[in-house]
Amino acid sequence: MLKKTDFYINGSWVAPAEPNPFPVIDPATESEIAEISLGSSADIDKAVTAARAAFPTWSATDVTERIAVIERLLTIYRAGAEEMAKAISTEMGAPMSFSRDEQVGAGDWHIEGFLKAIHEIEWERPLRADAPSERIIKEPIGVCGLITPWNWPMNQVTLKVVPALLTGCTVVLKPSEIAPLSSLLFAEMIDAAGVPAGVFNLVNGDGPSVGAALSAHPDVDMMSFTGSTRAGSAVTKAAADTVKRVTLELGGKSPNILFADCDLKKQVEGGVRFCMENAGQSCNAPTRMLIEASAYEDAIAIAKETAEKVAVGDPHEEGDHIGPLVSQTQFDKVQDLIEAGIAEGARLVTGGAGRPAGFNRGYYARPTIFANVIPEMRIWREEIFGPVLAMTPFKDEAEAIRLANDTPYGLAAYLSTQDPERARYVALQLRAGMVRVNRAPFAQGSPFGGYKQSGNGREGGIFGLDDFLETKTVAFGDMFS
Structure with missing residues (x-):
């Protein structure tokens, strides 16, 4: 049986603060196929601290360097497509053909789309032609907590991790504890792509413990969540005291x-x-x-x-x-x-x-x-x-x-x-x-997201990149006249 109990924090695989084994079940056989560990608030603290320390350097890195990192990630992701398809099929039950073509293919498609869309961002521009000295500046929002579901693992992981990293944010990812194997494999790909230590971190865990700790953490600037409307409401409430940005992609009845x-x-x-x-x-x-x-x-x-x-x-x-x-x-x-x-x-x-x-x-x-x-x-x-x-x-x-x-x-x-x-x-x-x-x-690159209790914010393309950016206005007096 596969044993994957470590978390990826600050560029290394580390043991959890306290052992808390959790089985991964093959839904086709109802048998245990792997063991992970559920994290705690102590693990989240460690991951957020690493992300916070990495943010100043990563956010100041030239965008061309960030693009080069994600291009390497895309190459590695494509090379590991078959292994990823097997992981997704095993953990959540998607048939191999569908897992390979649709589940894994969705991640490939989104990474490629973000690499195109990043060139559309105007990092600095004048407010208007009649106000050239007032500049509108786009900046990364900071440390982002990302919570992803089990039903389309790589679709959602790439829709969050990739735009966050491209815009200069650092992240802590909590994938679904039901289907974590694909995200653990993705973390290995991130490492192989040369993403600097602390820029990407992964902690496994459930919603009431790890998800809540991440959402409420004072050093997390943004939460991006995909899952049920009930859980999305819980994330929003946990994030409210620190008034962080929250984007949600929730349920549907289309x-x-x-x-x-x-x-x-x-x-x-x-x-x-x-x-x-x-x-x-x-x-x-x-x-x-x-x-x-x-x-x-x-x-x-x-x-x-x-x-x-x-x-x-x-x-x-x-x-x-x-x-x-x-x-x-x-x-x-x-x-x-x-x-x-x-x-x-x-x-x-x-x-x-x-x-x-x-x-x-x-x-x-x-x-x-x-x-x-x-x-x-x-x-x-x-x-x-x-x-x-x-x-x-x-x-x-x-x-x-x-x-x-x-x-x-x-x-x-x-x-x-x-x-x-x-x-x-x-x-x-x-x-x-x-x-x-x-x-x-x-x-x-079409914007993915909904109205009402289906959430807020949009994922994909320039819309998904913009969710991870702050807008700053700077007026320079007579300097630009």
């Missing part, structure tokens, strides 16, 4: 609006597959499918056929199947919500509670579709984070918009129609940070 004039088969099939991708464990998954009433029953039939073709299988094998949920806790949550949907009167189209046929162990869930879901049901309001889709009809644009926005979340939204005017009108009415029309993809 609507997918299908008008009758769209290519119904293509859009329903695509919507179902997207919902089931990563075993439904994506915050931007289109988990509420709203269909114009005249096409509703046809859409249900297509969705049923599509979901029943979604294969569930061993994540350690290649293929386009989905793997297990990440943990017993997540499995229990998904089962509870499926049972709630049945109890509250939703129409079970396919799937249901329990494991798929052929599985008697592992945290596998059945691809499940409910129809006739109404806003009063838990499966409409709560983020399930499993392969579960809720379908409901609407009669017109106004009702589609009302139903789509009837959620405490506002991360993503999707709609399909062949009417350009309708597409623009509806897209602008949706209270979500990201809207895709007819499954149009987002470009590299």
Whole structure:
């Protein structure tokens, strides 16, 4: 069994202040595959002290040198892609093909995107042409605490660590204790890339201890958190006494609006597959499918056929199947919500509670579709984070918009129609940070983030870089006249 109990602090692997072993579980087999250690406030103190000491030198380093470090990191990351894919597949259950192409590929894509976007930053500029002596200056915010989730490990680690380092910040990373192996491997890559001691630090631990200590630490200038809305609220409260900047990327319950004039088969099939991708464990998954009433029953039939073709299988094998949920806790949550949907009167189209046929162990869930879901049901309001889709009809644009926005979340939204005017009108009415029309993809560097209880701040490209920068105004009198 793999033993990875040390933390990466001040450029070295160091033992925790106090031993606190914690098992890493393979969700496909429910067996222990590794042991890490959960840290404490003492470990956070050590890591923050290292980051604080490194900040003056790193922040003053020329941006070209910081770019060169991240370019080396990208080369090392690409060379270690297969090892990273195996780590992610083992720790959180993504099938190898998906882990390699999507999970690891997301990190590669974001690092590359930040290396392009860093050249767009104006580090110093005049306020306006008529005020040339007043300069607007961008500076790194300082020491940043980064807390990342288990569902897309490298996607989120690269979205936080890379822009922080490029802008001159130093960091303390707390990855998910459920899926820490990929982040430990990433720390090895950081070391190999020659990131100076103290600039990047990693401490494993849980939210109530390490996460809280990091969020409340007086020498941390910013917290960037991705995870549940409940945990994001806890981070914000812990950070409040020191009035540090907090950026949050939280949950979602994204609507997918299908008008009758769209290519119904293509859009329903695509919507179902997207919902089931990563075993439904994506915050931007289109988990509420709203269909114009005249096409509703046809859409249900297509969705049923599509979901029943979604294969569930061993994540350690290649293929386009989905793997297990990440943990017993997540499995229990998904089962509870499926049972709630049945109890509250939703129409079970396919799937249901329990494991798929052929599985008697592992945290596998059945691809499940409910129809006739109404806003009063838990499966409409709560983020399930499993392969579960809720379908409901609407009669017109106004009702589609009302139903789509009837959620405490506002991360993503999707709609399909062949009417350009309708597409623009509806897209602008949706209270979500990201809207895709007819499954149009987002470009590299697009801002990722949401409205309402889906969080604040944006990740990716220049938007993600700007989150780690302070804006300073300096008026120089007659010096620039």
